[in-house]
Amino acid sequence: MxxxxxxxxxxxxxxxxxxxxxxxxxxxxxxxxxxxxxxxxNDRSMIAETVFGLLRxxxxxxxxxxxxxxxxxxxxxxxxxxxxxLRELAPLIREVEVKWIQQIKAVKLEEQPLFxxxxxxxxxxxxxxxxxxxxxxLRMGQALQQPAPLDLRVNSLLAxxxxxxxxxxxxxxxxxxxxFSPVGIRVTGKPAINRNTLFLSGKIEVQDEGSQILGFxxxxxxxxxxxxxxxxxxxxTLLLGALMHSxxxxxxxxxxxxxxxxxxxxxxxxxxxxxxxQRIDSERDIKLxxxxxxxxxxxxxxxxxxxxxxxxxxxxxxxQSPESIEExxxxxxxxxxxxxSLLKPGGRLVYATCSPLPEENQQIIGQFLADHPQFxxxxxxxxxxxxxxxxxxxxxxxxxxxxHHNTDGFFAAVLERSK
Numbered sequence: 001m002x003x004x005x006x007x008x009x010x011x012x013x014x015x016x017x018x019x020x021x022x023x024x025x026x027x028x029x030x031x032x033x034x035x036x037x038x039x040x041x042n043d044r045s046m047i048a049e050t051v052f053g054l055l056r057x058x059x060x061x062x063x064x065x066x067x068x069x070x071x072x073x074x075x076x077x078x079x080x081x082x083x084x085x086l087r088e089l090a091p092l093i094r095e096v097e098v099k100w101i102q103q104i105k106a107v108k109l110e111e112q113p114l115f116x117x118x119x120x121x122x123x124x125x126x127x128x129x130x131x132x133x134x135x136x137x138l139r140m141g142q143a144l145q146q147p148a149p150l151d152l153r154v155n156s157l158l159a160x161x162x163x164x165x166x167x168x169x170x171x172x173x174x175x176x177x178x179x180f181s182p183v184g185i186r187v188t189g190k191p192a193i194n195r196n197t198l199f200l201s202g203k204i205e206v207q208d209e210g211s212q213i214l215g216f217x218x219x220x221x222x223x224x225x226x227x228x229x230x231x232x233x234x235x236x237t238l239l240l241g242a243l244m245h246s247x248x249x250x251x252x253x254x255x256x257x258x259x260x261x262x263x264x265x266x267x268x269x270x271x272x273x274x275x276x277x278q279r280i281d282s283e284r285d286i287k288l289x290x291x292x293x294x295x296x297x298x299x300x301x302x303x304x305x306x307x308x309x310x311x312x313x314x315x316x317x318x319x320q321s322p323e324s325i326e327e328x329x330x331x332x333x334x335x336x337x338x339x340x341s342l343l344k345p346g347g348r349l350v351y352a353t354c355s356p357l358p359e360e361n362q363q364i365i366g367q368f369l370a371d372h373p374q375f376x377x378x379x380x381x382x383x384x385x386x387x388x389x390x391x392x393x394x395x396x397x398x399x400x401x402x403x404h405h406n407t408d409g410f411f412a413a414v415l416e417r418s419k
Contacts, residue, residue, distance in 0.1 A: 002088065003078070003084075003088075003092060007046065008092050010039070011046075011050055011051075011074050012071045012074050013032070014029065014032050014047045014050075014051050015051060015070040015074055016070040017029070017031070017032045018032070018315075019070065019073075020318075021315050021318050024313070024315060024319070025051065025052065025314070025315035026313070029047075029048060029051060032047075041192075050074070052314060053081060053082075053147075054073060054074070054077045055315050056119060056144075056310075056314045057077065057081055057119060058073075058314075058317075059115065059119050060080075060109060060112065060116050060117075060119065061073050061076045061080070063107075063112060063116055064076050064080070064107055075089070075093065075097065075101065079101050079104050080104060080105070086101060086102070114134055114137065114138060117138055118138050118141025118142070119145055119314075120137070120141050120317065121317055121318075123321065124307065124317070125137060127322075127325075127357060127359070128140075128356070128357075130358075131358060139403055140401065140402075140403050143401070143402040143403035144310040144311050144402055144409075146311060147311060148208070148312050148402070148408070149186050149406065150186070150187040150189070150191075151184055151185070151187075151206070151207060151209045151212075151407075152164075152175075152184065152187060152193065152206060152207065153181070153183050153184060153204065153205045153206075153212050153239060154184075154185060154204055155202055155203055155204065155205065155238070155242055155270055156183055156243075157242045157245070157246060157270065157271050157272065158201070158202055158203045158270075158271050159198075159203040159204075161177060161182070161183060161184075164185060164198060164203060164204060165177070165185060167198055168185070168187070168198070171196070173187060173188075173191050174187070174188035174189070175187045175188065178209040178212075179209075179405075180209060180389055180390075180391055181209045181213055182216075182387075182388070182389070183212060183239075183242075184207075184209045184212050185204070186209070193206060194206075202269030202270050202271055205235065205238060206235075207235045207236075207239070208407055208408045209405075209406075209407045210354075210400040210405065210407030210408045211235060211236060211408070211410070212239060213384070213391075213398065213400065213407075213410070213412075214236060214299065214301065214350060214352050214398075214410065215236055215239035215243055215299075216243075216384065216387055217350050217383060217384065217398060217412055217414055218297050218299050218348065218350045219297075219348075219383070220240050220243050220248070220250075220296070220297045221244065221248075222245045222248055223244075223247050223248045224244065224249075224296035224297060225248060225249050225291075225294060225295050225296050225297075226244065226248065226249070226251070226295065226296060226297045227250075227253065227297070227299070227342055228250065228251065228252045228253065228301075229253055229298055229299060229300045229301075229335065229338075229339040229342075230253070230254060230300060230301050230302060230303065230335065231253055231254045231259070231260070231263065231277065232254055232259045233259050233260075233262040233263050233266070234252055234260075234262070234263030234266055234277070235266075236299060236301060237250065237252040237263065237267075237275060237277075238266060238267070238270050238272065238275075240299065241272040241274055241275050242270070242272070244274060246272045246273050246274045247274060248274055249276065250272075250274050250275045250276065251276050252275055252276065252278070253278055253279075253280050253287075253288070254277075254279060254280070255279065255280055255281065255282065257279050260277045263277055264277070283334055283335045283337075283338035288338060292341050292342055293341075293343070293344055294342070294344055295342040295343055295344060295347060296343075296344065296348070297343075297347060297348045297349070297350075298339050298340070298342055298343060298348075298349045298350070299349075299350050300335060300336055300339045300349065300350065300351045300352065301352045301353075302331075302332045302335055302336065302352065302353050303328060303331055303335070304328060304353035304354060304355045304360050305320045305325055305328060305353075305355045305357065305360060306320075306354055306355065307320065307355050307356060308355050308356055308400075308401070308402075308408050308409020308410060308411075309408045309409070311402055311408070312408070325359055325360065328360060329359055329360065329364065332364050333364055333368065336351055336364060336368050337368065337371075337372075340368070340372065340375065340415070340417070343417045345417055345418065346416070346417065346418075348378075348414060348415070349375075349414070349416075350412055350413070351364070351365060351368075351412065351413045351415065352398075352410060352412040352413075353410070354408050354409055354410050354411075355409070355411060356401070356409050356411070360411075361397070361411040361413070362397065365413045368415075369415075374417055374418050374419050375416065375417055375418070376415070376416055376418060377396060377413055377414065377415055378416055379395065379396050379414075380394055380395070380396060380397055380398040380412060380413070380414055381394045381395050381396075381398075383414060391405065392405075393405075396413075397412065397413050398410065398412035398413075
């Protein structure tokens, strides 16, 4: 990696903009690029990769340089994690920084406390130690320090996976089928997919393989009444619609008008005609009461800490806390309870989060089942095996991880209403 003085200046300015994380890092970085409209694609990629790489390693970097300036953090990152040596840095650094950089190179990561090696906040390590060994915490932390691959979902309504793979190959884009999702493709590198003809024609969407698996757990059928309870920008909604062959009725509910507006262009490209996006005020909205007891299948991708997505969103480590987890638990149980009331007898509900914490997962399901004896849990591994999706390390609950599956860290439980 060779940097010009101007590129270093831009990197420092970008880090200064993002820290101390007054908003999500991707939002702040987008604002930075809007403030610098003349930047080329290569510079934008270099800045984004460095900023997110730095956030993934921030605990160790701050250990190296203490109460650091943006310049010190950038130089420490380039030295320790981008392999830049003093000869390459010479045109960029001051004489007084040479000795400091030599000291940084000498610090041994393996001698640091667990939370620094795993790049987790201390409170999170303490929570995980209740159910994980220190070795498991370290290995998961190291997996979450790696950038996530670029996964695509083939829109089976408009194309087949082999057809899309052939087209990507003709375009010179290296890609292969994902190991678990039957409609997934994993791309090598980070090509500009949002300008690709396959994307613009609705044949592919960007979606993590783990997120795709949730749709196959719900397994909606054509002609059914289905609800995506926390639809967001609709990635899972579009998969559910394709699995239903665009037959039946699929409600996409969310409290955010902005997120649902982001669904509209995606829905237009998808070719689906059975999706009905609707904003709701809360899980108690009157629109939901009208559907009580009428729905065949419900997906609840619940608001959560997002700690299973740290490969993509490393800034979440500083935007969550033990107090925010407690607040989320109350919200998760309330949303699950409201969503479950929509199901008809024999209906299926999938509750999912992208968090590894039992407080957001097993504890929520346990509390819900204790309060609602008419519901029972189904074995996720068996349900997926019926669709020829064989996942290692998955039993009654779906537990995906970047370490074992190279996906985001999803949890899911499948519940069925008996009466």
